[in-house]
Amino acid sequence: MRKKIIYLALAALLSPFLASGEIAQAHWQDGEFYWVGSVRGTGYIYIRDDQVEYRNDYNGSFRNTRHRFTAELPRRDVRLDLDVRRGNRNNVRIVQHPSSDNRYVAIIRIDNLDRFYEDYELVLRWRERGFFDDPFSRDSRRDGSIQRFHWQGNVDGTDVLRIVRRRVDIEHREALPIQNQDYSFTAPLPQHDVDVRLENVQGRGRVRLIEQPRRYNNYTAVLLIEDPQAGASFYSFDLFWEDEHRHDDDYPYDRRETDRRGRQYDADEFFSWSGRVDGSCNIYIRGRNVEIRTLSGASTIEYSHNFTSPLPDGAVTVNIFDGRGRGRILLKEQPSASNNFTAVIWIEDPKGGSDDYSFRLGWSGRDARRLTGQRDDRDYDRPTTLALTWSGRVDGRDIIRISGSSLHIDHIEAQPITDAQFNFYRPLPRRNIDVVVNKRRGRGAVRILEQPSRANNFTLSVEINDSRGGSDYYQLEFYW
Secondary structure, eight states, X not given: OHHHHHHHHHHHXXXXXXXXTXXXXXXXXXXXXXXXXXXXXXXXXXXXXXXXEEEEEEEEEEEEEEXXXXXXXXXXXXXXXXXXXXXXXXXXXXXXXXXXXXXXXEEEEEEEOXXXXXXXXXXXXXXOOOTTTOTTSTTTTTTOOEEEEEEEEXXXXXXXXXXXXXXXXXXXXXXXXXXXXXXXXXXXXXXXOOOOEEEXXXXXXXXXXXXXXXGGGXXXXXXXXXXXXXXXXXXXEEEEEEOTTXXXXXXXXXXXXXXXXXXXXXXXXXXXXXXXXXXEEEEEEETTEEEEEEEESSOOEEEEEEESSOOOSSOOOOEEEXXXXXXXXXXXXXXXXXXXSOEEEEEEEOSSSXXXXXXXXXXXXXXXXXHHTOOOGGGSOOOOSEEEEEEEEEEEEEEEEEETTEEEEEEEEEEEEEEEEEEESXXXXXXXXXXXXXXXXOSSEEEEEEOOOGGGTSOEEEEEEEOSSSOEEEEEEEEX
16 A cells, blocks of 8 residues: 555646656666777768768768667767777767767867778767766756866876866976866856866766865866776766856856857867878977987988967867877877977877978967967857868869859869869858868868858858979868
8 A cells, every 4th residue: 555655746746747758758878889890081981869870971981880788878969988909099988979969979080191991999979877976967957057178188107187167278297298188168157156066977987076176276177097907098087067147248258268058169270280290209389390310210200380379378278189190199298388388299100211290289369369468259159060071182273162062173273173072061051151161181271261151152261272293182070
């Protein structure tokens, strides 16, 4: 009798939720997606529910692919963690996390620009909670009071993370600096006393919250990450806090630094380098100056380097993007006062002979302008959704014009473009937007001539200028 009474009481309590389907929609399983295969060129893995689709760019192709799910990918906004067990981890990245904007599709991009196939083994993980204990369930986030900060990166040694508003500063203490850092906010950390909660910790060592945001520390959350074992390992965690008094007007400077899903485009300034390495070398970057010191093997040959702006004369956090080569590319030192604000990159080629290497070093222009007291329009919206990829061989000067889902090329001088390929992931909207173009490969200059507007019938115009003799292969990514 007692069980029946409890059951009826529980049913009465839950009946409004069961009628709306809210509980059924709020419960799903933690899961993993396991994938193995060989890749040549550039390929994309699209994942929705328990379905997998493959798409290729830049003469890419897959073979010998196998996969399995422990649970379906949930049709919810969810954060993914990617573990690269085999293959060059610098060549693999998550392009899109599942969200309502992309019909809950996860997209993984693999770049292998060698002529031969490379084997990869990937594990994609997601972790979700039930309706009652998930601070981001539909019920608890109606008023927007629960906020989250997500962080992930590869840690080797000991590092201290300091989080204030939307900024993350790293104090490196032991072994190698953090590699492949990525983080996102749903809202800035408040500028008042607040208790944050550390959850969802992944990593073989320890992650500890050692200071709560308080007035004496300028409302900074401080975390200590200790990785005692040799080599680097992947770490991730979430910080949650409740900010019932948050209003957008409280954050006039940085309220639009992230998109609707809390993702950030923190690296908007870059240093790009390419060369040939036999053995090992250090690359020192300070301002616009670059120095290469060969540590072992034959002398390093630099093909090219390029700055979008000088490395700031201040303690900004830099990250390595798009590292390519058969060996290792590691960030050895972050810019700091102790090294005269110099970034140091270490490249090791352990095999016989030499190989081509390239990378981009990125940092936040917003942080650089903060150090110099400057502000401009770049401190606001930065698109982060990959919308179009393009590749081709360019000899001379050409203009790419994009409108809706159409693309055509105006040839200006020298030889016309050959081997052109492109792939739209979403059409260019017919409204005023700011588009970001990311040059992944190519020796010449790429710049936006016109952003879409009513005056040009919402057409984007991008110029490629390859002024050297002969042609070169270019790869571009467009974000809007």
